[in-house]
Amino acid sequence: MTTPSFGTLSFGIVGLAALVLVAIGPPGPRPVRTDPVAASPPPGVSAGGFTISSTSVDLPIDDGVYPDGPHADVINANCTSCHSASMALTQPRLSAEQWMAIVKKMRETYKAPVVETDVPAIAAYLTAMSGRLGRGSLDDASGHTSSQPAGKDVTG
Amino acid sequence: MDRFDTLLAHATSRRRLLGGIGIGSAAAFAGPGLAETLANLALPGGPSERPITNAFPGKGSMILQRIHPPLLETPIEVFDQDVFTPNDRFFVRWHWAEIPTSIDATTYRLTVRGHVARQLSISLEELLRLPRVEMAAVNQCSGNSRGLFEPRVPGAQWRHGAMGNAKWLGVRLRDLLDLAGIKPGAVTVRFGALDQPVVAGAPDFGKSLGIDHARDGDVMIAFGMNGEQLPLLNGFPIRLIVPGWYSTYWVKMLNDIEVLPGPDDEYWMAKAYKVPATPGANVAPGAKNYPAVPISRMVPRSWITSLSEDQTIAFEAAIPLGGIAMGGDAGVARVDVSADGGHTWYKSVLGPDQGKYSFRRWDARVPLPRRGRVALMSRCTSTSGVTQPMKPIWNPGGFMRANVETTHIIAA
Structure with missing residues (x-):
């Protein structure tokens, strides 16, 4: 599988240049023509009355971290590049065994570059964070008292 | 919108995101400041609150499940407006974080x-x-x-x-x-x-x-x-x-x-993405060593979309109720509604048929049994004769939920 061509990048650069020019403003009191090159449509293909235009977007960057707690430094060092911290923080209350199974799956199946000696600390952080659900320290948690089986299937 | 406008829009929406997220007590989402709007998904045991975001390209207001890689959920009220979901409100789900953000249509x-x-x-x-x-x-x-x-x-x-x-x-x-x-x-x-x-x-x-x-x-x-x-x-x-x-x-x-x-x-x-090879993909919680198969065909489902959970309405002898249904791998044959916990069912009127794989609108009038908290339900039967079960299934992947859903309202 290949990565897409970077042809559309040029349009991004042209657009960016236009943005910078506008931000700087006109060089003097004289009015400046504003028919920016960026007004030309992005390249695309058309046939049969349908057009597919090249597309370039910016995705939001997540700079969120795991809240303070024992081993927060370990989980923040290991578990923020592949996915947002919110993925773990929106999980329901899970048992220590479930969290351990999840951390091991991330490392062994999904090849997260986590050294094995960090695994217990990450699982312990998640278990402690998760345990706060149902004690009123997170939003509307009412808590489960039933034992929960380890989720072994991949979720999607 | 030309490229210039697009860039401006991105710059603006990026700021909106960074300023707009911050999820009260759950602290699951990053960013300074107070949350502008939160959705409450009412998940049993929580956490249930999620920010509403407008920060993603090509997307309007969406429920933010995860920024990276994106998981964006469509608010339920969107489904009340049309059987077709607008592109800018359509849900988003990615597995891996390396998503190309620039695609050249001429060389693809x-x-x-x-x-x-x-x-x-x-x-x-x-x-x-x-x-x-x-x-x-x-x-x-x-x-x-x-x-x-x-x-x-x-x-x-x-x-x-x-x-x-x-x-x-x-x-x-x-x-x-x-x-x-x-x-x-x-x-x-x-x-x-x-x-x-x-x-x-x-x-x-x-x-x-x-x-x-x-x-x-x-x-x-x-x-x-x-x-x-x-x-x-x-x-x-x-x-x-x-x-x-x-x-x-x-x-x-x-x-x-x-x-x-x-x-x-x-x-x-x-x-x-494997499910138990059992009827309805259902196993007892904690079950192990059951045969599993790749998930495949969808099954019938329906939702009430004209009223939301915990909404208060004025009491009337009968109220209008509407929503959407899907037949799964077949069409929608009928949708019935109940206001008494599933004891009594009333037939709804189906909207235009857009094809068997489409959502189908349904509308009904249902008598209210009493004032106070009322459990409203809808139940779809597909053209292949499959009816939604009352009882939820369970499997460890959390796949294929399709039971009759309940919307509680308060008739004051």
């Missing part, structure tokens, strides 16, 4: 290879020149409504909004396969895409269909969604459409089709 190629007579490398322009089909079809995540499983299970904690319905415009997969010429002995067709894992060695995402399914004439490659090109986050420029099947098969940013002379034994078919 779709490869057809493997157990074929002629390997193909097809441009988008060539694709546009093939015979076209358009079909309305529901795209629903395998784990839609996972957050309502009890006992709870790990995974993306969706309520009901990991689904959408669109008119898909494209070409038949069969036509492409015929152009390549399938060799005798072909068993499986595997679909690959541009998104990639962040770390080397992780299983690249790919899904497969049996050769007869791939050639059934319904499975298509779509470039159009509700009359427009696909939003990048919904798989621009082309994605697979597998009507009646869960969206794990609807591979986004499709760039590779491989015909195999045997089964696909790679991770995403052999290990992931």
